Amino acid sequence: xxxxxxxxxxxxxxxxxxxxxxxxxxxxxxxxxxxxxxxxxxxxxxxxxxxxxxxxxxxxxxxxxxxxxxxxxxxxxxxxxxxxxxxxxxxxxxxxxxxxxxxxxxxxxxxxxxxxxxxxxxxxxxxxxxxxxxxxxxxxxxxxxxxxxxxxxxxxxxxxxxxxxxxxxxxxxxxxxxxxxxxxxxxxxxxxxxxxxxxxxxxxxxxxxxxxxxxxxxxxxxxxxxxxxxxxxxxxxxxxxxxxxxxxxxxxxxxxxxxxxxxxxxxxxxxxxxxxxxxxxxxxxxxxxxxxxxxxxxxxxxxxxxxxxxxxxxxxxxxxxxxxxxxxxxxxxxxxxxxxxxxxxxxxxxxxxxxxxxxxxxxxxxxxxxxxxxxxxxxxxxxxx
Amino acid sequence: xxxxxxxxxxxxxxxxxxxxxxxxxxxxxxxxxxxxxxxxxxxxxxxxxxxxxxxxxxxxxxxxxxxxxxxxxxxxxxxxxxxxxxxxxxxxxxxxxxxxxxxxxxxxxxxxxxxxxxxxxxxxxxxxxxxxxxxxxxxxxxxxxxxxxxxxxxxxxxxxxxxxxxxxxxxxxxxxxxxxxxxxxxxxxxxxxxxxxxxxxxxxxxxxxxxxxxxxxxxxxxxxxxxxxxxxxxxxxxxxxxxxxxxxxxxxxxxxxxxxxxxxxxxxxxxxxxxxxxxxxxxxxxxxxxxxxxxxxxxxxxxxxxxxxxxxxxxxxxxxxxxxxxxxxxxxxxxxxxxxxxxxxxxxxxxxxxxxxxxxxxxxxxxxxxxxxxxxxxxxxxxxxx
Numbered sequence: 107x108x109x110x111x112x113x114x115x116x117x118x119x120x121x122x123x124x125x126x127x128x129x130x131x132x133x134x135x136x137x138x139x140x141x142x143x144x145x146x147x148x149x150x151x152x153x154x155x156x157x158x159x160x161x162x163x164x165x166x167x168x169x170x171x172x173x174x175x176x177x178x179x180x181x182x183x184x185x186x187x188x189x190x191x192x193x194x195x196x197x198x199x200x201x202x203x204x205x206x207x208x209x210x211x212x213x214x215x216x217x218x219x220x221x222x223x224x225x226x227x228x229x230x231x232x233x234x235x236x237x238x239x240x241x242x243x244x245x246x247x248x249x250x251x252x253x254x255x256x257x258x259x260x261x262x263x264x265x266x267x268x269x270x271x272x273x274x275x276x277x278x279x280x281x282x283x284x285x286x287x288x289x290x291x292x293x294x295x296x297x298x299x300x301x302x303x304x305x306x307x308x309x310x311x312x313x314x315x316x317x318x319x320x321x322x323x324x325x326x327x328x329x330x331x332x333x334x335x336x337x338x339x340x341x342x343x344x345x346x347x348x349x350x351x352x353x354x355x356x357x358x359x360x361x362x363x364x365x366x367x368x369x370x371x372x373x374x375x376x377x378x379x380x381x382x383x384x385x386x387x388x389x390x391x392x393x394x395x396x397x398x399x400x401x402x403x404x405x406x407x408x409x410x411x412x413x414x415x416x417x418x419x420x421x422x423x424x425x426x427x428x429x430x431x432x433x434x435x436x437x438x439x440x441x442x443x444x445x446x447x448x449x450x451x452x453x454x455x456x457x458x459x460x461x462x463x464x465x466x467x468x469x470x471x472x473x474x475x476x477x478x479x480x481x482x483x484x485x486x487x488x489x490x491x
Numbered sequence: 492x493x494x495x496x497x498x499x500x501x502x503x504x505x506x507x508x509x510x511x512x513x514x515x516x517x518x519x520x521x522x523x524x525x526x527x528x529x530x531x532x533x534x535x536x537x538x539x540x541x542x543x544x545x546x547x548x549x550x551x552x553x554x555x556x557x558x559x560x561x562x563x564x565x566x567x568x569x570x571x572x573x574x575x576x577x578x579x580x581x582x583x584x585x586x587x588x589x590x591x592x593x594x595x596x597x598x599x600x601x602x603x604x605x606x607x608x609x610x611x612x613x614x615x616x617x618x619x620x621x622x623x624x625x626x627x628x629x630x631x632x633x634x635x636x637x638x639x640x641x642x643x644x645x646x647x648x649x650x651x652x653x654x655x656x657x658x659x660x661x662x663x664x665x666x667x668x669x670x671x672x673x674x675x676x677x678x679x680x681x682x683x684x685x686x687x688x689x690x691x692x693x694x695x696x697x698x699x700x701x702x703x704x705x706x707x708x709x710x711x712x713x714x715x716x717x718x719x720x721x722x723x724x725x726x727x728x729x730x731x732x733x734x735x736x737x738x739x740x741x742x743x744x745x746x747x748x749x750x751x752x753x754x755x756x757x758x759x760x761x762x763x764x765x766x767x768x769x770x771x772x773x774x775x776x777x778x779x780x781x782x783x784x785x786x787x788x789x790x791x792x793x794x795x796x797x798x799x800x801x802x803x804x805x806x807x808x809x810x811x812x813x814x815x816x817x818x819x820x821x822x823x824x825x826x827x828x829x830x831x832x833x834x835x836x837x838x839x840x841x842x843x844x845x846x847x848x849x850x851x852x853x854x855x856x857x858x859x860x861x862x863x864x865x866x867x868x869x870x871x872x873x874x875x876x877x
Contacts, residue, residue: 163555164575170549170620171577174864178734184751186730188583189576191548192555196572200587206594208493209586234554238516347542347566350559365568477558482571 110202111330111337112488113323114140115452120287120318120437123222129167129319133179133218136321144323144333146212148181153329155180157210158187161197161217163441165230168223180216193389194320195444195474195484199343201324211329218319219439227315227440234478240351247391248312250478252304254357255394259306261358261409264397266306268412270297272396273310273435275421280432282422282462287316287437297393311393316437320445322452336456336490341376341469343486344369352479360402363473366483367403374487376469380405384467385427385454387447389474391434399473400428403485422462430454430462444474444484455490494593497877499715499722501599501708502532503835508672508703508823511609517556518563521605521704524828525564528601528706533719539708540597542571543587545580546605546827550616556605564603564706576732577620578775578863580604581705581831585859585871586728588709599710604828608700613826620864622735634697636689639780643691645794650783651691653801655682658695658779658821660807665818667808667847672701672823682779696779696821703825705832723838726856726872729755735865748868749860750788756858756870757791765790766812769872770854771840773833775862776819786814789860808850816840816848830861834871841875 116139118124118132127135141147147154158180162172169175173182173189180187190197194217204210224230231247258264274294280286292310300309323333330337346369348362349355367379376382386405390396397411405426406414414420420428429435431450438446451470453459469489476482504527506512506520515523529535542564544557553559557566557573576583584602591600614632621630642650659679665671677695685695715722731748753765762768772789776782786806787797800806806814817836820829837857839845854875861869 164548165554168619168623170547170616171575171864173576174620174735175622177732177864182732183734184731184746184748186586187576187732188574188587188730191573191575192557200572200574200590203587203591203594203596206495206596207590208495208593209590230554233552234556234558236516236559237553345570345572346568347557347561347571349567350561362568366570369570477555481558481561484572 108206108326108328110205110324110340111327112452113325113330113333113337114143115322115449116140117285117320117446117449118318119285120316122287122315124220124317129218129220130175130179132319133176133216136319137179137214137216140214140321140323146323149185153211155212155214155323157204157213158182159197159201159204159213159215160187160189161194161441161445162189163191163219165233166219166221166224176216180214192476192482193444193474193484194442195448195472195486196345198322198324198445198448199484199486202340205324205326212323212325215322215324217442217445219441220317221315221439222317247478248304250352251392252307253352254479255306255392257357258394258398263409264412267294267298268416269311269393269397270294271416273297273393275415276429276433276435279422279430279462280436283432286432288314307392313391313434314437316439318439318442320442320449338452338455339489341487341489342370342373343484344373345482345484348481350481357479360398360480362481363399363402363483364404366485370485370487376487382469383426383471384469385430385464386471387429387431387450387473389434389443389447391443393435395480422464427464430464444472447472447474448486448488451488455488496593496595497712498589498592498709498725499712500838501710501715501718501720501722502528502534503838504528504531504706505670505832505835506703507670508701508825510672510699510701512607512702517551517553517607518560520607520702521560521563521603524704524706525603528708531720532708534708536565539565539599539601540570541591541600542566542569543584543600543602544571544573545575545584547575547577547580547616549619550613550826551607551610560605576864578826579830579861579867579869580827580863581829581834582861582869582871584831585834586730586869589725589728592709592711598714599708601706601708602831603704603706604831605704606825606827607702608825609702613700633777634688634692636692638784639691642780642784642794646798649798651683652679653798654696654779654783655679656801657782657806658682661779661815661819661821664808664816664848665822668817671818673699692778692780698777698820698824701823701825703823703828705828705835707831707835721842723841724874724877726874726877727756727760728871730869732867733865747788748866749785752868752870753789753791756872760872769856769858770852771813771816771837771850771857773817773837773857773859774814774819775830775833775860776815776821777862779821782814782819808848813850816845816850830869833859833861837873841873
């Protein structure tokens with residue numbers, strides 16, 4: 107069976123507030139760039155882009171059918187355009203399905219989110235709480251994360267300082283990524299000194315408000331080889347929903363991510379992820395998730411991620427580099443968390459990551475999360491071969 | 492259409508669609524159709540590999556509702572994703588489920604469409620679709636008389652009578668479908684005397700706001716042959732979206748998405764005359780004027796000829812080309828589920844399991860259409876044998 111491959115990727119610079127651009131303009135910037143890189147038209151000749159998968163959020167855009175204003179930028183005028191309304195890595199996965207189904211030859215993925223348009227990000231994620239039980243206690247994604255961090259630290263004995271080390275690492279990496287939003291390094295002391303926003307989460311533990319867009323072109327193996335010398339193959343992916351009520355879960359563990367990871371490794375034929383993976387990109391919106399996710403994926407023993415991060419093993423140059431892009435803690439909007447991870451894997455596997463290049467990267471893992479305390483996960487293995 | 496694997500519908504479920512469902516919360520309403528589909532298919536949740544969720548979140552004001560709905564759709568610890576495209580959501584879920592099964596990534600996929608309109612204000616929700624800078628001040632939800640105006644300009648009172656007859660036909664059909672929302676006894680005169688919304692569109696021409704959900708289980712060829720339920724095969728599906736600017740250049744100058752989608756489906760599948768080759772059609776008819784107008788586009792026939800068909804009763808359940816034996820969208824409209832209900836009802840007709848509203852003939856080919864967004868159409872062909 108044929109494999110799906112990514113042949114081109116473009117991302118905007120991530121910024122706290124793109125006040126001078128509408129979402130259409132952000133998307134046009136990245137869509138134009140991937141079309142220029144591949145020379146592809148939209149259904150003008152055989153082998154052109156024939157299908158579009160978009161990704162956006164009606165609440166953040168304050169628009170019902172938030173993809174309606176994007177359709178004509180990606181070939182949706184008298185063509186197929188479908189919106190995945192959750193983390194963008196799912197959109198990439200669905201684009202791969204379109205291509206593998208035989209229904210599409212070349213699919214474009216275009217994702218956008220402008221978190222800055224909301225007066226408060228928490229007001230929006232508060233609306234994800236069910237109106238019957240949870241809204242009464244004011245639960246939003248930030249407070250769900252605060253509870254999860256408490257549960258995780260309590261069970262594993264990991265420390266706030268170890269979480270701060272993950273932020274410092276990501277920000278060191280971000281300094282080498284010209285597309286990253288927060289390019290100034292911070293120290294563990296800076297993180298520890300930042301004010302509490304939702305105990306035990308401090309300001310620098312939380313991903314900053316961010317605006318941006320990403321586009322990719324996905325096609326079959328044969329067509330990919332016509333379009334680029336360096337296609338990046340999607341080896342496999344897996345996803346999983348967890349319980350909705352955070353009280354129904356063991357919050358200190360992430361069983362959904364463990365399941366999604368196992369499904370991904372099985373499909374991608376990865377038997378020993380700790381040794382086979384050259385780099386890992388995690389969509390951690392909060393510092394403690396850098397630890398929790400590594401453990402849930404089985405990339406380090408349970409309760410040992412904090413020490414691993416402090417040892418420098420997950421730094422660029424370490425034995426398992428994590429978030430060399432800077433991760434979400436350096437700024438990606440909520441819908442783009444996982445897709446931005448795949449974007450980094452794409453650059454790394456093609457050897458185009460500049461100063462932050464992981465030498466000889468052949469196999470990379472990207473992860474995306476959606477929902478309160480990361481209720482839904484998707485994990486994808488990408489390869490240069 | 493190219494499909495690397497054949498895809499069949501192997502289970503169909505619907506909730507009771509009603510104007511008021513204060514007895515259930517959202518996940519409970521979702522569970523009604525999911526459990527119905529599991530019963531219909533004789534499958535268990537463990538047989539389902541992936542669950543697709545779709546609705547329009549600004550109707551209920553719940554952000555990322557697939558998270559909460561995991562309590563009702565069975566997605567807990569399962570794979571799944573959320574795909575939405577507005578009114579077309581259900582039809583897009585049908586395409587997505589077919590793509591996921593055909594790709595070989597999953598064997599069995601369940602698509603669940605949902606809406607609980609009573610929990611929000613529908614027209615406000617639809618108005619929020621318009622561009623905040625250019626369109627929102629003048630958007631009137633989904634209420635427009637434009638299509639009716641064209642018909643009345645061309646054909647006068649006869650057109651108004653035909654639209655009313657289409658509405659009465661839908662009401663009669665809905666009376667035979669116990670899951671339908673509006674099950675009312677009305678006459679053409681009632682329709683033409685009902686409150687004017689935007690001339691010549693009247694209250695009874697327009698679809699209601701319903702609460703309901705719909706679930707369909709899809710599987711690959713190998714499993715479809717093993718599973719107990721009779722398979723209905725997906726022959727083809729097509730998506731035609733359009734730019735957000737409504738009617739640039741006027742409706743007379745740009746092909747409608749209905750026309751484009753129908754043309755594409757027929758060309759790809761060698762259908763020369765849909766009137767003879769398609770046995771039943773479940774159309775997304777937000778109003779009876781649109782049902783009348785789009786019948787022309789799906790049939791590839793001029794208005795005058797379609798008018799004669801209406802007068803002959805061709806579109807009735809016992810007619811030559813039945814449209815919406817279920818009662819259609821003017822009878823039942825939980826928006827995120829509406830287009831999936833079209834697929835479900837078309838598939839029931841192919842199976843011969845539509846009960847009282849089964850068309851009295853051997854249905855080999857059925858068509859289902861979805862409508863939404865900025866005049867988008869997503870359509871599918873379902874067949875008894877591939």
